[in-house]
Amino acid sequence: MNRPPPPPPALLQTPGFAHYSLAWSPFHSTRLALASAANYGLVGNGRLHLVSLGPGPGGVPGLSYDTQDGLYDVAWSEVHENQLVTASGDGSIRLWDIMLNDLPLRAWQEHTREVFSLDWSNLQKDLFVSASWDGTVKIWSPERPHSLSTLHAHRACVYQALFSPHQPDTIATCSTDGTLKIFDLRAPAYAAPAPGGAPGSFTAPLSAAALTVPASGTEVLALDWNKYRPWVLASAGVDKAVKVWDCRMVKMGAGAGTGAEQQAVGGLCETHMAGHEYAVRRVQWSPHRPDVLATASYDMTCRVWTTTPTAAGTHLLYIHDPHTEFVVGCGWSLYDDGLLASCGWDSRLNVFRV
Template sequence: MTLSFKTKDRHGYSVKFSPYLPDRFVCATSQYYGIAGRGTLFVFDILSSGIEPVKIYEWNDGLFDAAWSENNENVVVVGAGDGSLLVYDVTNPKGPLKAFKEHSKEVSSVDWSPTRAENFILTASWDSTINAIWSPRLPGCFATASGDKTLRVWDRRTPQPQCTIQAHEGEVLTCDWNKYDQNILYSGSVDCSIRGWDIRNYNKPLCEMTGHRFAVRRVKTSPFNGNTLASCSYDFTVRTWDVRQPHAMEITEHHTEFVYGLDFNLHRPGQIVDCGWDSLVHVYKPRVLLDGSLIGMVPNPLVVTTLVEA
């Protein structure tokens, strides 16, 4: 069953499930496809009756990514088009608690360190054209995906990367760590491919997955299965993968525009949320993940098409 919500004239860029509450997530959106106009942060709860907005926050520029605090269930940090980093308390009906001007151009990604003792926020921006994400298993370690076609692994205590991977033939738009192996990293690119890498030996990829017709905007690894990956793309689809197979297990076609945001629920095995430029937000379980793990090994992908009224 797919639950859907339409954000009217706001176009979805990022969705993140709460690490604390299984039925809560946020969606960062922008007006006019992020080119101009305002931005809106939606705080949603998943109810038996559907997706319900519990807080809506407006900002004077587009919002492009969001991350939950790892030490406070009510705090969200959001990246804005004016270079600001916004900190919200979702119990507060007013605007952000703080607004830090950290970048000269739009903040394209934000991530909160999973190590509570460190409590760092990682940001990336179009002033350097990268996407950045903390390792869930290696304290102080993070990876960046860049427009220079590389994937880099960093230690926050040193200024130079620990390794630089010549990852793709086109810009690398996204990356994510395997939740079960601290050495495995996945990347997605405008060359339409997804590749897996072992950061100890990265002369060639561990695996390559193909099938997207346009750029891979985001990849997310499952918190329940080390072989499961989901991706979304400018080809309007979300795809579910077994990383041991070169082709998708399931193709979900329920958007009519670029799909930008994607996340796995940390509490409900197999549940995914996505959002796109068609202003639609969907919460659902791919059929091959009904029990949280991949079901069967099919030679051809299962194609699921859902029509949602505007």
């Protein structure tokens, strides 16, 4: 199959809206979506931007959709090339079709706090997952008016939840509590503590996380699955470090609650990469290379790393620093090896080749 020629590096400015997240279309090599919020997401409206990369030096802004609250994340459908979902600060999730008018196809309102993450499964293409500051993770079908299931994943804010690209029933999450967790959706549905029950007690012990990784002493803001190595995850957060975990290295620890419950804990930290000056807001493995990943940080840079040390003994490959505000989103092109996009609170989208 012949691919269109790769687009050149681009810059797009959208004044008035700070970008929180970007997503490349899985169907079109030059199409991106941006989730944005007015007033840095603190108060005010949100906007979904559609951008096409043309043959010239910049991006071409396409359609935009306004929402009543800020947008924090966006994910393209893996089934319909013109559909995508957005996550909002008011706890709502909306499904859009860019071939239709500015009203969403469907809107869900089940989360009680900000929805900060969305991910569409590339294996079970009729499902997507959301993560919220209310501590829950929900599984959705675009065809259903309500969520299919709810994981009471953490007792604190859940910053991100991602389907495994290797195992269709596996989800990883990260949280304010400093942990990564892996859930097996084939296990009995995760059950919240019974009303009045002791903290940490579960009505169905087997439904707890299949693995808990104590990844940091502070908040873990982002994670991503390696696209080539099953059970390998990268995490990043407030401690400014990027860590790579082999989640096959587990042990059984004392589980919370009563009886002889045990919980799988551990995860071997294969690589520890330091260099960011402030918290890291996003981490993403390359879809083309098993040892390369990109990060976005509050230090206003987007950086590219390798897990294989260079001849100079460093893991850092590249620093992209033209942003003038927090960089909170980055994403690799799915079609063009080495093409990376970054977005931030300076209302700028940068597309560049590493």
